[in-house]
Amino acid sequence: MQFLKNKIYYLDGATGTEINRRGFPTKLPLWSAQVLFDKPDLLKDIYLDYIKSGADIITTNTFRTQRRTLAKVGLENETERINRLAVDIAVQARQESGAKRHIYIAGCMTTLEDCYRPDLIPPQTELDMEHSEQAEILAKTPIDFFLLETFNSIKEAVSATKAVEKTGKPFAISFVTDTNGDILNGDKWEDAIKELEKFKPLAILVNCVPGHIATKALEKIAKLTNLPFGAYANGSGEVDDEEGWKWKSDETHLIDEYSKTCTDWITLGATIIGGCCGTNHEYTCAYSRLKKD
DSSP states (O other), rough: OOOOTTEEEOOOSHHHHHHHTOOOOOOOOGGGGGHHOHHHHHHHHHHHHHHTTTTTTEOSOTTTOOOHHHTTTGGGGHHHHHHHHHHHHHHHHHHHHHOOOEEEEEEEOOSSSTTTTTOOOHHHHHHHHHHHHHHHHHTTOOOOOEEEEEEOOOOHHHHHHHHHHHHOEEEEEOOBBBTTTTTTOOOHHHHHHHGGGGGGGGGGEOOOOOHHHHHHHHHHHHOOOOEEEEEEEOOOOOEEEEEEEEEOOOOHHHHHHHHHHHHHHHHTOOEEEEOOOOHHHHHHHHTTTTTOO
């Protein structure tokens, strides 16, 4: 598969914060993964709303289903089952949606530790072994491609990339940045893109930052690659150390502002647009109406 540069593909919005918004607790360390054990139908409802709102891509709820995370609450033996269940729910939602357009399922993988803490990156041997395990599990499911997201360093991004390359599945990769739009741990975009282009990713993305910061990052990325690129930024709220996310006022003008920011990304040449923490299907409904000139 490939993403065409003359077309816009709309990602869904948040999963973890939307689970929380709908009344299900998302305490760390499991965060969004807890719903898979206790209330999986809620996740399917969220996917259905995103598809109905215009999303072309829904992302599996496997952000915190690595063995390392599950082991923190004594559930490491559930690793394979819970990853497969997460994909099954996305597949069920796609089938039940009745959508006439093709809906892609992106198999999510992320950092083994906190996305905002590059200082916690595990040793190389652990990175390679643990990313390979999750990649191998997800590759056996009907995902269309891997979405490696919220990476904060070249080191771990390349480890995950090598893991998915071995499966033969295509992948896109997304980074979280600092306030200047540079990769969070201080790595240079030039170095990251040069290294990752060797593996022929579907796209380079930015996520889990405020919209205006994503814009700064895309301004730099656009000058460095001919690959498709895009962003999915945060909406209402902010990071919370206990619940994972803390809500602020959820005013309609935030959605309008987000759509304007997405328009800026499209002007820069972005062809993949979505939402991250704090967004919901109302955001998706708004940005999925945006078109290339």
